[in-house]
Amino acid sequence: MNELLIYIDYLGTLAFAISGVLIGTEKKFDLFGVLILGFVTAIGGSTLRDILIGVKPMGWMQNEVYFYLIFSAIPVVYFFKSTILKWRKGVFMFDTIGIGVFTIIGVQKTLSVGLSPLVAVLMGVVSAVFGGVLRDVLSNEIPLIFRKEIYAFACLVGAVTFLISDYFLWNELASVISITVVILVRISAILLKWELPFNVRSKN
């Protein structure tokens, strides 16, 4: 993993932890509950990916920075909650960068253990979205991913972009391009109100 990716990975981890902690406080979990929810949201996707592709131990077990980032989400939310909520676009932006990075890291790790590109794309998406799915299951909500936003679709497009561009370009450049694609697809989806078919919520 190149150094740029590591720092953006830290940023994504913090953004995901904050999103877990915010939902935990909305659900009136206690301090420990919000911490667990932040933890699961931040590392759930990469952990499931590593379990599925048989990599061990997980990255967050070997680098305590992940712990400090996740713990720090608690004071961040405690002191800056109203700022964060006003500043929704900022959180959304962090979160979007996060899923972009998680997707590309997921694809690369899966390829590096010798699995096929098809599996790598799937694992890229899993890395990016599964933390949020776990967060929603543990809060007893239907996972957002199943109904709102073209979240997973943006990851899919980014993962495929990475596979293609990594073939022709430097790894670093391919990473940056693919992360940008995830971000652009997600933002376009929201600005242009894209919806995938099968979604007939408008009837209700």
Place this chain on the structure above:
Amino acid sequence: MNELLIYIDYLGTLAFAISGVLIGTEKKFDLFGVLILGFVTAIGGSTLRDILIGVKPMGWMQNEVYFYLIFSAIPVVYFFKSTILKWRKGVFMFDTIGIGVFTIIGVQKTLSVGLSPLVAVLMGVVSAVFGGVLRDVLSNEIPLIFRKEIYAFACLVGAVTFLISDYFLWNELASVISITVVILVRISAILLKWELPFNVRSKN
């Protein structure tokens, strides 16, 4: 795994993917959501089994046919939904064959890594039912398995039948007999309205 089992495994995978996709569309998930739900339903049981018994990588990561089968559940449901719903007995039959096959494959894989027959029976049941449990958890339902039908019990009887018959007979013959037992127990359970005790739903 003998060749017959492989083809019935494909059939079971498709049947499970269709059941996930059907529930996803009923819940009004978007296209990606129904695809994930189909995926999880189809491979969730065997994946959990492989994680628990320490086999890696999972079968579906090494054989792209599983991906194509699961993807194809989307057009199948899209174009033939009304036919499938009319043709409920057909889906039920596929699904029942599927759990039979998944049970027997689960038992054999577990024995093949040197674990005890007791663990093998448990893993046979897990392989067959856990995809449906995950499907229900992700749709925010209490897993069906806990309340309706003698689904898991049929798998248990089939797994024990396999252990005994595989001792005396050829592997292929024992497989076919045990799958048949799963199917017969499940159909009898529904026709004769068997219920396991502890179930006092009638009060409501």
Place this chain on the structure above:
Amino acid sequence: MNELLIYIDYLGTLAFAISGVLIGTEKKFDLFGVLILGFVTAIGGSTLRDILIGVKPMGWMQNEVYFYLIFSAIPVVYFFKSTILKWRKGVFMFDTIGIGVFTIIGVQKTLSVGLSPLVAVLMGVVSAVFGGVLRDVLSNEIPLIFRKEIYAFACLVGAVTFLISDYFLWNELASVISITVVILVRISAILLKWELPFNVRSKN
């Protein structure tokens, strides 16, 4: 694992299985459903820990005593349900001893595979609480752990106590001290109605 821990581990397993079976009967699951819920509650925490730290196969796969203990929770609940419910303090006591033991075993196993003390503390907590989290997710409840009682916090204090005392004292003595700390923290929390911050349920 020293012999004392093994027997208390058995006791904790039975207590957890009983708690799963009790909730399954309240939710009107059938016999198989309550058995699965008992199973998941009893072995869910240690299983997740072993998956995360890469130990295999899991302890319960190699020792059939765990199966017998879990199965025996069914007749215990069937015949003694009213006694158990009257005798709530007894169940609570078993359960509390159980989480204490599970915490300490989790910490020791994690250290034994060479992971850091920080990860070991986290895995101690996971071992103790995750069975209950799974039980609640499968019953479609928001996990109790997120809102009530200082359950996980007691495990955290016990895990840290173990790390410190194991450095200065015999392993057996450190284990007993740390389990006692978990029990005392949990009982104090309930008697003194401790609550962690972030919990603003009182508003409702």
